[in-house]
Amino acid sequence: xxxxxxxxxxxxxxxxxxxxxxxxxxxxxxxxxxxxxxxxxxxxxxxxxxxxxxxxxxxxxxxxxxxxxxxxxxxxxxxxxxxxxxxxxxxxxxxxxxxxxxxxxxxxxxxxxxxxxxxxxxxxxxxxxxxxxxxxxxxxxxxxxxxxxxxxxxxxxxxxxxxxxxxxxxxxxxxxxxxxxxxxxxxxxxxxxxxxxxxxxxxxxxxxxxxxxxxxxxxxxxxxxxxxxxxxxxxxxxxxxxxxxxxxxxxxxxxxxxxxxxxxxxxxxxxxxxxxxxxxxxxxxxxxxxxxxxxxxxxxxxxxxxxxxxxxxxxxxxxxxxxxxxxxxxxxxxxxxxxxxxxxxxxxxxxxxxxxxxxxxxxxxxxxxxxxxxxxxxxxxxxxxxxxxxxxxxxxxxxxxxxxxxxxxxxxxxxxxxxxxxxxxxxxxxxxxxxxxxxxxxxxxxxxxxxxxxxxxxxxxxxxxxxxxxxxxxxxxxxxxxxxxxxxxxxxxxxxxxxxxxxxxxxxxxxxxxxxxxxxxxxxxxxxxxxx
Amino acid sequence: xxxxxxxxxxxxxxxxxxxxxxxxxxxxxxxxxxxxxxxxxxxxxxxxxxxxxxxxxxxxxxxxxxxxxxxxxxxxxxxxxxxxxxxxxxxxxxxxxxxxxxxxxxxxxxxxxxxxxxxxxxxxxxxxxxxxxxxxxxxxxxxxxxxxxxxxxxxxxxxxxxxxxxxxxxxxxxxxxxxxxxxxxxxxxxxxxxx
Numbered sequence: 001x002x003x004x005x006x007x008x009x010x011x012x013x014x015x016x017x018x019x020x021x022x023x024x025x026x027x028x029x030x031x032x033x034x035x036x037x038x039x040x041x042x043x044x045x046x047x048x049x050x051x052x053x054x055x056x057x058x059x060x061x062x063x064x065x066x067x068x069x070x071x072x073x074x075x076x077x078x079x080x081x082x083x084x085x086x087x088x089x090x091x092x093x094x095x096x097x098x099x100x101x102x103x104x105x106x107x108x109x110x111x112x113x114x115x116x117x118x119x120x121x122x123x124x125x126x127x128x129x130x131x132x133x134x135x136x137x138x139x140x141x142x143x144x145x146x147x148x149x150x151x152x153x154x155x156x157x158x159x160x161x162x163x164x165x166x167x168x169x170x171x172x173x174x175x176x177x178x179x180x181x182x183x184x185x186x187x188x189x190x191x192x193x194x195x196x197x198x199x200x201x202x203x204x205x206x207x208x209x210x211x212x213x214x215x216x217x218x219x220x221x222x223x224x225x226x227x228x229x230x231x232x233x234x235x236x237x238x239x240x241x242x243x244x245x246x247x248x249x250x251x252x253x254x255x256x257x258x259x260x261x262x263x264x265x266x267x268x269x270x271x272x273x274x275x276x277x278x279x280x281x282x283x284x285x286x287x288x289x290x291x292x293x294x295x296x297x298x299x300x301x302x303x304x305x306x307x308x309x310x311x312x313x314x315x316x317x318x319x320x321x322x323x324x325x326x327x328x329x330x331x332x333x334x335x336x337x338x339x340x341x342x343x344x345x346x347x348x349x350x351x352x353x354x355x356x357x358x359x360x361x362x363x364x365x366x367x368x369x370x371x372x373x374x375x376x377x378x379x380x381x382x383x384x385x386x387x388x389x390x391x392x393x394x395x396x397x398x399x400x401x402x403x404x405x406x407x408x409x410x411x412x413x414x415x416x417x418x419x420x421x422x423x424x425x426x427x428x429x430x431x432x433x434x435x436x437x438x439x440x441x442x443x444x445x446x447x448x449x450x451x452x453x454x455x456x457x458x459x460x461x462x463x464x465x466x467x468x469x470x471x472x473x474x475x476x477x478x479x480x481x482x483x484x485x486x487x488x489x490x491x492x493x494x495x496x497x498x499x500x501x502x503x504x505x506x507x508x509x510x511x512x513x514x515x516x517x518x519x520x521x522x523x524x525x526x527x528x529x530x531x532x
Numbered sequence: 533x534x535x536x537x538x539x540x541x542x543x544x545x546x547x548x549x550x551x552x553x554x555x556x557x558x559x560x561x562x563x564x565x566x567x568x569x570x571x572x573x574x575x576x577x578x579x580x581x582x583x584x585x586x587x588x589x590x591x592x593x594x595x596x597x598x599x600x601x602x603x604x605x606x607x608x609x610x611x612x613x614x615x616x617x618x619x620x621x622x623x624x625x626x627x628x629x630x631x632x633x634x635x636x637x638x639x640x641x642x643x644x645x646x647x648x649x650x651x652x653x654x655x656x657x658x659x660x661x662x663x664x665x666x667x668x669x670x671x672x673x674x675x676x677x678x679x680x681x682x683x684x685x686x687x688x689x690x691x692x693x694x695x696x697x698x699x700x701x702x703x704x705x706x707x708x709x710x711x712x713x714x715x716x717x718x719x720x721x722x723x724x725x726x727x
Contacts, residue, residue: 004555004559006569029571029572029573032571113570113573113574114574166594167594169571170567170583171565171567171569172564172565172567172594173564244592245592245593245594246592246593248592249592249593249597320595321595321597322597322598332597332598332599333598333620334598335598335599335616335617335618335621335623336616336617336619337617338613338614339613339616339647341610341613341643342610342614343635343637343638345542345577345610345634345635347573347575347576347577348576348578349576350576350577383576387636456572457571
């Protein structure tokens with residue numbers, strides 16, 4: 001059977017067909033559609049494969065590891081910065097190993113289309129010393145979701161699938177394979193495998209180290225690493241993941257140079273040595289950091305290796321066929337330049353969005369206290385950094401608004417304000433709020449609640465119906481927890497509330513609550529369809 | 533035969549529905565398809581683009597190289613100009629003339645349309661006006677697809693119609709009919725402009 005799938009959907013379908021029992025994830029571009037696809041997949045629904053959203057990437061990774069402990073096949077998905085949140089579990093899962101197969105699927109965002117950095121998750125894979133798969137097209141993305149579990153179970157180790165934005169969000173035809181049955185529930189044969197007491201962890205770590213040579217051997221024999229000979233030996237090209245397509249786009253009649261296409265790490269040593277022996281110089285094409293280039297280039301740079309590290313290719317940003325064509329000395333035929341009258345069109349808050357009302361009121365009140373004291377977070381409301389509001393002074397990582405406001409208040413910037421979304425608050429804001437409560441830090445936390453995880457497309461927010469209770473439970477004085485509907489007619493009331501709480505010498509929480517306009521529109525459509 | 537299409541617009545305008553209709557039609561014709569989309573932050577009213585590649589041979593890159601696009605299909609006039617570096621020497625532009633003004637510094641519309649008029653091989657169409665005449669403003673994207681259809685040589689109109697039927701069947705026969713008529717009106721307009 002054939003289907004037209006996005007790269008990320010192909011991974012999802014591959015994992016379903018590969019015998020997965022559950023996926024765990026927190027939404028994040030460009031990884032969100034993996035979990036959404038599984039949520040809407042009929043077979044997955046019939047088989048009750050787990051697909052509910054998790055509160056954050058760490059809880060997702062831990063749940064996936066728990067499922068793999070119980071002998072079943074699990075997948076956890078996130079965007080690259082989500083792996084930072086989940087890193088504690090991730091690094092240690094490499095030491096415990098797994099019982100059922102476990103895939104860690106991470107979507108990187110070179111060029112930062114929707115992210116705050118462009119870190120390369122292959123680095124994390126290397127750090128944890130586990131095998132990493134990197135697809136070059138949608139079919140391979142499917143195959144890696146499918147075979148990834150087998151690789152994981154072969155070595156009893158989590159396996160990472162790394163994909164980048166371009167392939168994640170590009171559609172093509174995928175040929176599906178026969179569905180593999182889910183694993184039965186089965187406890188680990190070694191009951192101590194998952195107990196990382198130092199004495200056990202040391203043994204487990206030695207096992208991981210001893211396996212490195214096997215991982216490399218597996219890469220050498222992998223279907224995802226392929227050597228193509230070429231007549232012109234002046235250059236050998238290592239093309240990782242999607243860069244292989246950009247390379248071949250420049251040579252419609254075949255590449256004249258020998259090419260090693262890499263889709264499985266650690267690097268296949270045998271083929272790398274063959275390529276370096278047979279050619280005069282090596283060009284490394286890789287999306288993200290120059291990891292491969294760095295690892296085959298000696299410290300003294302005696303080898304003739306080039307790529308993103310030595311400046312042959314740009315060090316940052318996404319690659320494309322034009323950049324690679326130019327680097328190979330090919331003529332690129334560009335069309336007309338962009339006319340000068342064309343203006344940039346940055347993203348903006350939707351018309352009618354509740355964040356407008358919050359920022360309007362906040363700006364007026366903050367002007368009374370002095371600028372530079374508003375710490376914000378990751379979500380649609382980050383757009384408050386742009387015209388016309390320019391309300392916020394920070395956006396760093398999920399939850400950082402509360403704790404950065406706390407640190408700034410500790411330093412004497414009083415009052416300090418945090419603006420955070422509902423879903424970001426339950427993702428990583430709650431623990432920071434606890435810090436502030438314990439120390440009675442004078443901060444005003446505005447949870448701009450639109451009852452949805454909106455920036456990624458309106459997924460269910462874990463916070464719905466729980467915010468007041470959570471804040472009370474953490475210990476915020478109920479007299480300083482306020483809920484208000486952010487609409488123009490409540491503008492003055494919202495301003496007064498913010499002003500009063502900024503003047504209060506302690507922790508306060510203001511929850512302006514109005515459902516996301518896009519979610520509202522979708523909900524009305526769904527209700528209409530149900531009534532029809 | 534290969535057709536490389538740049539689909540342009542503003543987040544929320546629905547360029548993906550056009551892409552999906554073309555994609556379904558291409559598959560019906562047994563062609564290879566790759567379609568790179570813009571998801572994420574830009575979908576909030578930012579500039580969005582989809583690279584759509586159709587070919588009877590295997591396609592490598594998900595992105596169209598600069599200077600290689602056969603067609604820029606834009607549902608916003610300024611957005612059509614943003615992707616000129618991608619247009620080949622023989623490529624066409626099919627663009628809607630209704631501006632989407634969500635920025636303060638949007639240029640004078642006249643200047644935008646004049647710039648478009650100064651280029652060769654341009655079909656500028658008031659898709660919103662035509663859609664309104666047909667009786668459904670919402671079908672303007674299918675007017676655009678119809679206007680672009682003469683330039684997508686690898687796909688027959690009947691396959692595009694089939695694509696529309698599949699895309700809208702769940703919304704009822706009336707919606708299907710309006711969109712089919714939108715498609716035909718767009719095509720007629722483009723053919724008249726060319727002749």
